[in-house]
Amino acid sequence: MEKMVYGGDGLARTPQGVVLIAGVIPGERASVRLEERRRGVRRGQVLKLAETSPDRIVAGCPYFGRCGGCHYQHISYARQLELKQEILAECLERVGKIRLDVPISVAASEPWEYRNRARLQIEKQGSEFAIGYYELFSHRLCPVERCPISSPAINTVIAVLRQGVGAACFPDGHAELDLFASDGDRAAMLATIESPVAAPPGFGEKLRAAVPFLESVCWREQPARRETVWGSGAVTYRVGEFHYRVSHDAFFQANRFLHEGMIQAVTQDLAGAHALDLYAGVGFFTIPLARRFEKVAAVEAHGPSAQNLAANVGVVGLRARVYPKPVEKFLTTASHHWDLVLVNPPRSGLTPIVVEHLRRVRSRRLVYVSCDPTTLARDLAHLTPSPYQIRSVQLVDQFPQTFHIETVAHLEQAG
The missing domain is CATH 3.40.50.150 (Vaccinia Virus protein VP39)
Incomplete structure (x- = not known):
């Protein structure tokens, strides 16, 4: 592997041309299965690592490699920072x-539990309920029990939904759940749901009863863009001496x-x-x-x-x-x-x-x-x-x- 490129892949040069490979580190040697060229780019899938980098570590998440949310968990954090410096300098030049x-x-x-915002995918069919992220390079759901890069407040909501609340509250089908949590000992949270169907009666009250620190719930029916809001519609985020009101859909540092x-x-x-x-x-x-x-x-x-x-x-x-x-x-x-x-x-x-x-x-x-x-x-x-x-x-x-x-x-x- 020659180098990492922006996007999370390693770049290798082969007789067949440049190949992008996920889950590798510069300096490693691997047997790779070449995939068909798509949009001018050929990808490869690692079959076996012949030489491994001293910076390779065991991923901190059991879903790494399948879930599309993370790309560098197999690399020590110190080396991640060095690689990002190299990628930034290379892009500038x-x-x-x-x-x-x-x-x-x-x-x-x-390096862990840092995210105060997460966009989760939900699939519900009868009593079957799953929550997680899209798989790498696909729109298939990768169900998760917890997300190690997300804050404890976000993981609390994931756990509550998996323990029966999700199956009881959500209608059948697919929905997208955006969670934003303030920090500190008394976290407050916004939940925004996007779904092709209308909000079920009493949805917000049921969800807020199950998650006491859930300050506000917004159900957005797409593509009609009809909204139903339960609660205040915003949380206050404190950063040192500064206070910020953050509502559904507003951007804030993650x-x-x-x-x-x-x-x-x-x-x-x-x-x-x-x-x-x-x-x-x-x-x-x-x-x-x-x-x-x-x-x-x-x-x-x-x-x-x-x-x-x-x-x-x-x-x-x-x-x-x-x-x-x-x-x-x-x-x-x-x-x-x-x-x-x-x-x-x-x-x-x-x-x-x-x-x-x-x-x-x-x-x-x-x-x-x-x-x-x-x-x-x-x-x-x-x-x-x-x-x-x-x-x-x-x-x-x-x-x-x-x-x-x-x-x-x-x-x-x-x-």
């Missing part, structure tokens, strides 16, 4: 033609151990008069920035997140103003005088319109929070080495045991 002059620092996480570390990685030594927070979500970074800047403008287009954002910035008064509109629309009329611009875009990265506006704004500092190293590399290629230069790059390991990479890049005006 291959996609963005960026060879870093600064080292990539790493903020590690507790690693409960790295919230304060993520805020520190982004805000660091930042301070000044005016800051602009683009793709602000519920205000995860907006509120800390409002403690460091005289005024903050926060832009968020997603309805539920923007509503939470408006409620959350109320605690900082006039120092933060919310703009519930697309970033592109805001930038067409915005002032070009900012001490800081923070961007935290979706996986698809920045649109060309946003990149062009960022080039014109020429903020003193620009911070890019990325959840995809390929789109980060693409965007940085258009922003550096002019009008910005890279000051630091940090890999914040929000998702141990998986291939996902979260990056915080600090840029400053060139020259």
Whole structure:
């Protein structure tokens, strides 16, 4: 195996061409069964390992290799971090033609029980009830008794549903269950169910009676998008001195151990008069920035997140103003005088319109929070080495045991 690539696979070069293989580590040798080429990519399945890496360990989950949620459980955590650094550097150089002059620092996480959000699949037929995740490379259900990367609160709900509550509450068929849990000794939880059928009468009351810390239940009938909500519709998430209202569908950072570390990685030594927070979500970074800047403008287009954002910035008064509109629309009329611009875009990265506006704004500092190293590399290629230069790059390991990479890049005006 030559190297790991973004997506969780190992890459090997064979007489038949490049092959992607799951469950391997660079330096290992294996007998592999080649599969048919799909979409220009040939995959291989390990039949036998001839030489194993000293970094290979026993997976911490009995479903690893079948469940599609994790990709690196067979690799020691220290080596996982090294591999992610290598993948990030390779993406920056291959996609963005960026060879870093600064080292990539790493903020590690507790490697287990870190997720405060889980999207589970449910299958119910009569008295038969199963809950779990999709299998690797398929939409077949992999039932689980617990998920070792999810928080204790989420695993409590899985256990309760498996002990008869799920069979009693859910209608027959398939449903998707999104669980979001606040942290701390007294966890509160949101449950969002998506299903092709209408909510059963009294569903929310039954589920909340079975799970005392379940703050709110939302049943969403698809594709009609009819919603039924039981409870408050939101939870309050505390991160240090900051409080955040988070409702059904609103985005929030998924690693409960790295919230304060993520805020520190982004805000660091930042301070000044005016800051602009683009793709602000519920205000995860907006509120800390409002403690460091005289005024903050926060832009968020997603309805539920923007509503939470408006409620959350109320605690900082006039120092933060919310703009519930697309970033592109805001930038067409915005002032070009900012001490800081923070961007935290979706996986698809920045649109060309946003990149062009960022080039014109020429903020003193620009911070890019990325959840995809390929789109980060693409965007940085258009922003550096002019009008910005890279000051630091940090890999914040929000998702141990998986291939996902979260990056915080600090840029400053060139020259």
